[in-house]
Amino acid sequence: MTALLALEGVERVFGGVRAVDGASFEVRPGEVHGLIGPNGAGKTTIINLVSGLLQPTGGAVHVGGQPIRGLAPHRIAALGVARTFQNIRLFPELSARDNVIVGEHLRRKESLPARLLGLPPAREAEQRVRERAEALLARVGLEDRMRERVKNLSYGEQRRVEIARALAAEPKLLLLDEPTAGMNPVEVEAVAALIAKVAAEGHSVLLVEHNVRLVMDVCHVITVLNFGKVIAEGPPAKVAEDPAVITAYLGGPA
Amino acid sequence: MSGQQVINGLFLGSIYALFALGYTLVFGVLDILNLAHAAVFMLASFVALTLVASAGLHILLALPLAVLVAGLLGLVLERVAFRPLRGRADSNISGLISSLAMAAIFEAIAHEIWGPNVARFPFGTLTDKQLHVLGGVVSRLQLTIIGVALGLFLVLWWLVQRTRLGREVRAVAESPRAARILGVDVDRAIAASFFISSALGGAAGVLFGLAFNSVSPDMGRSVELKGLAVIILGGMGSMTGAVLAGFALGLVEVFVVAHLGGSYRDAVSFATLFLILVLRPRGLFGAPSLREA
Amino acid sequence: MEWLQETYLTYQSTLGYIGLNALLALSVYTTLSCGQLALSSAGFAAIGAYAASILTLNFGQSFPVALLAATALPMLVAVPLGLPVLRIRGVFLAIATIAFGEVVRLGLVNWDYVNGAQGLVAIPQKTSVWMIYLAVALALLLLARLRGSKWGFALEAIREDEAAARTMGIHTTVYKLAMLVLGAALAGLAGALEAHYSFMVAPNGFGFVRVVDMLVFAVVGGTVAYYGPVVGAAFLTVLPEVLRELAPLVGIEPGPLRFLVNGVVLLSVILFLPNGIVSLPARLRERRRARSVTA
Ligand SMILES: Nc1ncnc2c1ncn2[C@@H]1O[C@H](COP(=O)(O)OP(=O)(O)OP(=O)(O)O)[C@@H](O)[C@H]1O
Numbered sequence: 001m002t003a004l005l006a007l008e009g010v011e012r013v014f015g016g017v018r019a020v021d022g023a024s025f026e027v028r029p030g031e032v033h034g035l036i037g038p039n040g041a042g043k044t045t046i047i048n049l050v051s052g053l054l055q056p057t058g059g060a061v062h063v064g065g066q067p068i069r070g071l072a073p074h075r076i077a078a079l080g081v082a083r084t085f086q087n088i089r090l091f092p093e094l095s096a097r098d099n100v101i102v103g104e105h106l107r108r109k110e111s112l113p114a115r116l117l118g119l120p121p122a123r124e125a126e127q128r129v130r131e132r133a134e135a136l137l138a139r140v141g142l143e144d145r146m147r148e149r150v151k152n153l154s155y156g157e158q159r160r161v162e163i164a165r166a167l168a169a170e171p172k173l174l175l176l177d178e179p180t181a182g183m184n185p186v187e188v189e190a191v192a193a194l195i196a197k198v199a200a201e202g203h204s205v206l207l208v209e210h211n212v213r214l215v216m217d218v219c220h221v222i223t224v225l226n227f228g229k230v231i232a233e234g235p236p237a238k239v240a241e242d243p244a245v246i247t248a249y250l251g252g253p254a
Numbered sequence: 255m256s257g258q259q260v261i262n263g264l265f266l267g268s269i270y271a272l273f274a275l276g277y278t279l280v281f282g283v284l285d286i287l288n289l290a291h292a293a294v295f296m297l298a299s300f301v302a303l304t305l306v307a308s309a310g311l312h313i314l315l316a317l318p319l320a321v322l323v324a325g326l327l328g329l330v331l332e333r334v335a336f337r338p339l340r341g342r343a344d345s346n347i348s349g350l351i352s353s354l355a356m357a358a359i360f361e362a363i364a365h366e367i368w369g370p371n372v373a374r375f376p377f378g379t380l381t382d383k384q385l386h387v388l389g390g391v392v393s394r395l396q397l398t399i400i401g402v403a404l405g406l407f408l409v410l411w412w413l414v415q416r417t418r419l420g421r422e423v424r425a426v427a428e429s430p431r432a433a434r435i436l437g438v439d440v441d442r443a444i445a446a447s448f449f450i451s452s453a454l455g456g457a458a459g460v461l462f463g464l465a466f467n468s469v470s471p472d473m474g475r476s477v478e479l480k481g482l483a484v485i486i487l488g489g490m491g492s493m494t495g496a497v498l499a500g501f502a503l504g505l506v507e508v509f510v511v512a513h514l515g516g517s518y519r520d521a522v523s524f525a526t527l528f529l530i531l532v533l534r535p536r537g538l539f540g541a542p543s544l545r546e547a
Numbered sequence: 548m549e550w551l552q553e554t555y556l557t558y559q560s561t562l563g564y565i566g567l568n569a570l571l572a573l574s575v576y577t578t579l580s581c582g583q584l585a586l587s588s589a590g591f592a593a594i595g596a597y598a599a600s601i602l603t604l605n606f607g608q609s610f611p612v613a614l615l616a617a618t619a620l621p622m623l624v625a626v627p628l629g630l631p632v633l634r635i636r637g638v639f640l641a642i643a644t645i646a647f648g649e650v651v652r653l654g655l656v657n658w659d660y661v662n663g664a665q666g667l668v669a670i671p672q673k674t675s676v677w678m679i680y681l682a683v684a685l686a687l688l689l690l691a692r693l694r695g696s697k698w699g700f701a702l703e704a705i706r707e708d709e710a711a712a713r714t715m716g717i718h719t720t721v722y723k724l725a726m727l728v729l730g731a732a733l734a735g736l737a738g739a740l741e742a743h744y745s746f747m748v749a750p751n752g753f754g755f756v757r758v759v760d761m762l763v764f765a766v767v768g769g770t771v772a773y774y775g776p777v778v779g780a781a782f783l784t785v786l787p788e789v790l791r792e793l794a795p796l797v798g799i800e801p802g803p804l805r806f807l808v809n810g811v812v813l814l815s816v817i818l819f820l821p822n823g824i825v826s827l828p829a830r831l832r833e834r835r836r837a838r839s840v841t842a
């Protein structure tokens with residue numbers, strides 16, 4: 001089975017800092033793949049490289065077998081990659097529903113002339129788009145917050161809107177960068193269930209998370225990163241016992 | 255290029271450089287374009303003129319007083335038009351607009367006090383004695399202007415590189431958040447850079463008014479756009495770049511006037527500006543960094 | 548009835564200018580709607596005004612042909628301008644487009660065929676007020692129709708967070724370019740209509756000061772709604788007329804007073820009403836609600 005996402009010796013240098021230093025791993029279709037590591041290990045940088053917001057300084061990234069070197073972010077999105085952001089990047093002045101509608105951009109096949117002439121088919125298409133957005137928000141438990149501007153939502157609610165917005169693209173590969181940071185335990189539980197369900201529907205997930213229990217619960221495979229290098233990889237139980245991982249997390253000589 | 259042209263170019267360039275230094279200082283610190291800079295330039299020129307013509311002060315006494323007034327106007331600008339916007343998501347665009355508003359208000363005030371017409375310094379404010387340098391003729395006026403400009407460059411360099419205030423301003427320019435963590439009073443540093451910036455703009459205005467012996471409410475307009483050309487050329491936020499580019503523009507203008515005719519002077523500088531922005535947005539003299547967004 | 552007719556005749560030209568300014572304000576708004584501050588509209592208006600005037604004056608072309616050319620030519624210029632320029636952002640884009648406007652203006656000053664700085668005079672008076680308002684209405688209809696569509700949402704997303712929008716599959720360059728081209732078309736059309744409304748054009752009517760005026764219309768009216776720039780243009784075009792009546796009472800010359808009031812209005816809007824006049828009703832409603840809650 002070919003990998004949906006493959007990193008081969010990926011490297012990214014910022015000035016003198018080797019944020020990602022020859023990392024290789026693969027994410028298979030339908031897999032929930034954990035990416036963990038101490039602060040500054042290079043997790044977010046990898047998400048940025050895969051989504052095209054950064055270019056690698058070495059190595060190669062393949063999505064669905066295709067090298068994405070030099071592709072702009074919107075082209076990568078068209079390959080079926082969607083993401084959330086560690087530091088939440090919603091469209092603050094838009095409502096929760098409108099944020100999710102933007103996420104549907106690539107799925108909307110509408111005709112500009114029909115729209116400009118105000119023809120009924122265009123209206124119907126928009127109605128469907130709205131309904132889908134509402135359904136997605138209901139899925140993340142925000143059915144009664146849909147019309148609120150996202151800047152007025154709580155931290156946890158904003159994170160859930162981001163997840164809904166990413167799901168709106170029906171991505172093959174969903175990149176989640178610390179989706180539960182700042183959430184209360186009830187919310188974390190809901191997100192864990194959602195991730196499992198999304199994976200069961202056939203989407204792959206690359207999950208960056210500091211919440212160890214969540215990672216252990218929902219991931220099929222975990223890759224551990226430290227100083228930009230992969231130091232361990234495997235099923236959760238095995239990774240948890242890896243001495244290199246324990247040293248990396250507890251400090252001490254790497 | 256003849257010696258005479260070089261002298262004229264340096265003379266013009268020193269004024270552009272002074273003006274642009276102030277412009278670029280605020281940009282470097284705040285990432286904001288202060289489009290009221292030219293209005294301060296104009297007001298300072300009027301203040302100096304009034305001090306000389308009505309109060310009978312010597313120009314070398316009126317100049318520092320006008321520069322002080324300009325600096326105070328900078329503090330007003332910062333307080334009224336920029337500080338309230340700090341932290342707003344689109345602060346670099348809204349700041350640009352609020353500075354336009356202040357420019358309109360300043361211009362209206364100048365209109366009201368001094369009227370719309372061109373005013374001139376009284377005869378003999380600076381004697382027009384001619385000296386021979388570099389195979390060209392240079393007037394005492396020109397020498398004074400170049401001298402004052404060079405003096406101010408040195409003062410500014412000392413202020414920014416050698417004083418605690420300068421270090422704080424540079425720290426804020428680098429990163430306001432980091433500066434705050436390091437214990438820098440960010441508000442004070444920003445206010446200080448506005449004071450310095452406007453003082454430099456005011457000095458440029460007084461010298462410009464003397465150089466062409468013409469002071470009017472709209473005298474800042476052409477210099478404003480040329481100042482933009484200079485700071486882009488020099489690399490936004492770079493002070494050395496602004497000085498070099500200011501002199502470069504002065505020399506180029508003199509050259510273009512001599513060889514292509516006066517009407518092409520401005521066209522050449524804006525065409526150059528445009529090409530540089532498109533081809534090499536970091537500026538000719540290389541800025542430390544181009545901050546986008 | 549007679550009184551009405553008289554008033555109309557007195558203020559007819561103001562009425563026309565409200566519409567023209569509205570078109571120009573909309574031309575700045577198009578790029579602002581996706582978060583880009585492009586100040587090229589005066590340059591595009593100049594291109595449109597001169598293209599149309601040359602066609603009617605020197606080539607005896609009909610007015611519709613002239614208007615068409617005045618709309619199309621700026622669009623053609625906007626594409627090669629926009630491709631490199633839209634890569635730079637924020638203040639840099641503003642400066643590059645100011646430079647473009649100055650290059651156009653100074654180019655016209657140095658072009659003898661169109662009388663240089665003097666400009667063209669005795670342009671046939673072909674613009675009627677209804678034409679101006681038809682153009683405004685069409686522009687508003689177009690912008691209104693974009694709202695809620697895939698494209699409308701993409702523009703809002705780019706305005707709010709360009710990088711995030713790109714990861715949603717939005718080809719931001721195409722949208723920004725399209726808005727620049729649309730703005731160029733509106734500006735060119737407005738320029739042509741104005742030239743045939745006021746009989747003359749001169750390069751200095753299209754300088755930096757002019758594009759700042761357009762920006763001020765848009766910002767004061769409000770850029771959160773597509774009709775905001777029209778409201779702003781109407782407000783700030785009528786204001787000087789009112790001031791002219793009031794100036795003798797206040798004891799300030801009308802000219803400086805206009806500057807002063809424009810500056811104060813703009814500053815107050817930016818500081819206290821960042822979404823412009825059109826956001827005022829919602830603001831007041833919120834205020835009232837807050838008060839009734841505390842009471
Ligand atoms: N744009 C950038 N410019 C310079 N350095 C950067 C940049 N982005 C990341 N870095 C550096 O690269 C390293 C890895 O950062 P990254 O954000 O990928 O870590 P992370 O694993 O996501 O950490 P965290 O768990 O804190 O989110 C850090 O040392 C960081 O300072």
Ligand SMILES: [Mg+2]
Pocket residue numbers: 043044045086
């Ligand atoms: Mg991170």
